[in-house]
Amino acid sequence: MAMAAKVYCVQMVNMLGYDVLFQDVDLVWYKNPLEYFYNHDNYPDFDIYFQDDGNHALFYAPYSANTGFYYVRYNDRTQYFFNSLLLAGDLILSTHSHQNALIALLNEHASMYGLRVKIFERHTEEFPGGFSYHRMSDFMKELARGEVHPYIFHMSWTHNKDNKKLFFQQMGEWYLDDRCVGTTANELGVSGHESMIAPCCLSEPNVICHYRDKPSKIPCTDSPPIDKGGQSFW
Template identity: 60%
Template sequence: SNLPLRAGSRGYNANGIRSYKSPSENDIRGHWDMLRTYLNSLDSVLEELKPIAERVARDNTVIVMTCNFGQSELLMNFVCAAESRGFDLGNVLVFSTDKETKELAEGLGLATYYDERNFEHIPTKEAGRYGDRAFVAMMYAKVVCVQLINMLGYDLLFQDVDVVWYQNPLPWFKADIQKKELEGKNGGNGGVVGNAGHPWDMYFQDDGAHTVRYAPYSANSGFYYVRSNERTRYLFASLLYHGDLIRTTDSHQQTLIALLNEHASLFGLRVKILNRDTPEFPGGWHYHKKNKQFMKSILTGEVTPYIFHMSWTTNKNNKLKFFQQMGEWRVKDTCV
């Protein structure tokens, strides 16, 4: 091309489409309204939530989920699949966004928290597709539930409801952290960040979409582990403040990745993306894009991952069908 060089943001794709656009005034003001409610109710919310988190936490760790009634079948499937393999879900805390889901989750034996002040605007129906109104509204709940538990000082595993466990994933994260700490005590690797003696602050499942929009991390916002410290607390406070960008991009994930990049650079946040080419934490990318032999190896038992996350899938109905194809749709009357 003979065109002169010109300055451009890192959010431009090769086809000239800009992945990041500044929030509109409507998105900014809409976010301010939600943030005002959050701040005005924060002290009361923390007072209500603190004893629940204390009761649920084990080894200072809480498994955090959020769900509305439209997605509750997927929550039921997670519970039924876990119980079929004998897993204890006593440290799971479900942030219900409506009363119906609160009652259902408690009926499944799960601990719940419902905050009508902050969640009353969230639709009860499931998202019809990625980025629609119900989807974006649930993104706000995904921000708030993690930020509150992190603020209370707990390590946490956040996961979407479209996940099934083959093994309890918490021991994997704990073991990796302990390994890094032990290496540090034994001399380590000269203090290189992320290596010996320096455990990661956050671990993310690889989304699989290695595009400009999700650069540089391609972190999946539906399955990740967080250690509670000053770096992660400020990250999630910042994510809460960026709700207008979430509304503009229709993506909690895109906004979170942008902040991961910034906070790693400015504050030394240590972020680990779990390799998508290893078998421990597969998801929708593996189901739809990777060599089908890998999925067959899960079905035959040749490979036993820790979890499977049905991401990259249009809506709840498709997720249900694909779980059925995998033999992982476990919702039965005897379970629920």
């Protein structure tokens, strides 16, 4: 089960005594985010760091932590936290979400055991996500023009993986050759010991316009809107 796998991989590495940076695949790096967390000028006194999810519904209260990108410092508090999350499989199954279970335990462990939780403000420049993409058009224009320099961009807060791909394409963050999508190495003529990088990874992004009302690297004014009555981003 994918939800449980997201717990196992972090808990096992944490138990071995290591700090952990966890991320989903709907994310691009502009700079190495580990440099931020290794810099002791950047909130060094916290145990675990999350992006703000953007969704502030009651079931995410009080932290609204996004579990698609987070950093964990190894110590007794985080070790106990992830052991507790590992044992909360019933909560994950009943809520159909490891995120809901994790946030519930964050509240408990911060209150009872002193776990120090840092949630980056959702307007932060360093770690933008889907909230920025869908709600902060001025920031996204600055990003497209290279006027801001975040560490990563996380296409969270987005309806499905198909839309995430389309949005990455028009943001100029899609570097996969189309012929490699849904294609095996054998079909590409790549043997078992050869890398898939050369045939599949593009040196320049494949920028494709899809929707005029969503952020894009280039003006997509001739494309349809995805939202009814959506105005052009540019």
